[in-house]
Amino acid sequence: GQQLNQSPQSMFIQEGEDVSMNCTSSSIFNTWLWYKQDPGEGPVLLIALYKAGELTSNGRLTAQFGITRKDSFLNISASIPSDVGIYFCAGWPPTSYDKVIFGPGTSLSVIP
Amino acid sequence: DAGVIQSPRHEVTEMGQEVTLRCKPISGHNSLFWYRQTMMRGLELLIYFNNNVPIDDSGMPEDRFSAKMPNASFSTLKIQPSEPRDSAVYFCASTQTGNTDTQYFGPGTRLTVL
Numbered sequence: 001g002q003q004l005n006q007s008p009q010s011m012f013i014q015e016g017e018d019v020s021m022n023c024t025s026s027s028i029f030n031t032w033l034w035y036k037q038d039p040g041e042g043p044v045l046l047i048a049l050y051k052a053g054e055l056t057s058n059g060r061l062t063a064q065f066g067i068t069r070k071d072s073f074l075n076i077s078a079s080i081p082s083d084v085g086i087y088f089c090a091g092w093p094p095t096s097y098d099k100v101i102f103g104p105g106t107s108l109s110v111i112p
Numbered sequence: 113d114a115g116v117i118q119s120p121r122h123e124v125t126e127m128g129q130e131v132t133l134r135c136k137p138i139s140g141h142n143s144l145f146w147y148r149q150t151m152m153r154g155l156e157l158l159i160y161f162n163n164n165v166p167i168d169d170s171g172m173p174e175d176r177f178s179a180k181m182p183n184a185s186f187s188t189l190k191i192q193p194s195e196p197r198d199s200a201v202y203f204c205a206s207t208q209t210g211n212t213d214t215q216y217f218g219p220g221t222r223l224t225v226l
Contacts, residue, residue, distance in 0.1 A: 042116075042203050042217030043155075088155065099168060100215065102155040 004089055004103035012109045019076040021106045023089030028069040033090040033100065034061075043088055047074070079110050114138075116218035118204050124224045130192040133221045136185055137206030145215065146179055146189050147203040155203075161187065162209060194225045 005024050013019060023032070031050055035043035047058050049065035049072060056063055062075045072089055089103040117136040125131055137144045145160040159169040161181045169179070176195070181187040191198055201222050205215040 040219070042205070042220050044217070045214055048214070099157060099160065101157075104154040 004091065004101055006087075006089055006103040006106050008106060009104070010107040010109070012111060013079055015079060015081060015110050015112050017079055019079055019083070019108060020073065021075075021087060021108075022071060022073045023091075023103050024071045025091065026070070027093060029091035030069075030094050031092040032063070032065050032072040034063050034072070034074050035088040035090060035102075037086045037088065037105070039085070046087075076108075079108075081110050081112055084108060084110050116204055116206055116216050118202075118218035118221050120221060121219060122222045122224075124226065125194055126226050127195055128193045129225075130190065131194045131198075131223060131225075133189040133202050133204075133223070135187045135189070135204030135218060137187070137204070138216055139185065141206035141208050141216070142184065143207045143209050144181060144187050145205040145207075146187070147205065147217075148200045149203060149220070150200045158189070191223075194223075196225045199223055199225050 007022055033048050034046045036046050037043040046061055047056050047063040049056055049063055052065055052067050052069050054065040060077045064073045066072055076083055086105040086107050088105045090100045092100055116138055119134045143162050146158040147155050148158055149155045156171055158171045159179045160167055164181045164184060177191055179189045201220045203217050203220045205217045207215045
């Protein structure tokens, strides 16, 4: 079936640094989503992307829908300790209805 | 708005026992999803309902798992009999059809089967 790959698997960064992570697929997606999961909580939607090339920001977060429709990127600028968590990409392939596919996640640790 | 409500938050049981997880979606949402999260397999969609009807249960691991949605405000996920490999965090999420990007997740139920 369709799968998403995320890299890196984990990151340890200093507070104030910028962060980049990406998500790739072997097939195209119609929608890309980025979620963040805090420890002990459910995932929370950060950014949604709807068309190839789209670049969307949410505060210090910026995400892009890749031109090929097979990838997406999430950047976090000037990281702070509360950015700690697991970041999941997710997407809807063209053939599904309501059935989003999640990537394995990128674990982010911020060192104060 | 109370958000998606799940109970219990934690469940510890012995192998062979029946386990029932409960979910109350956000009022007005007509799609409900059950996910399982483990370190090895990440977030897996088990089953989802639209207007209380199961649409796709292909993610349900085996016959020991069953899910029901008797009305728009309540769903259960049952495991009978439970096994240690069922230990995971189970999430319920809901959304309003036509706004499929915004799935709202509950806090999850952490299940441990001894």
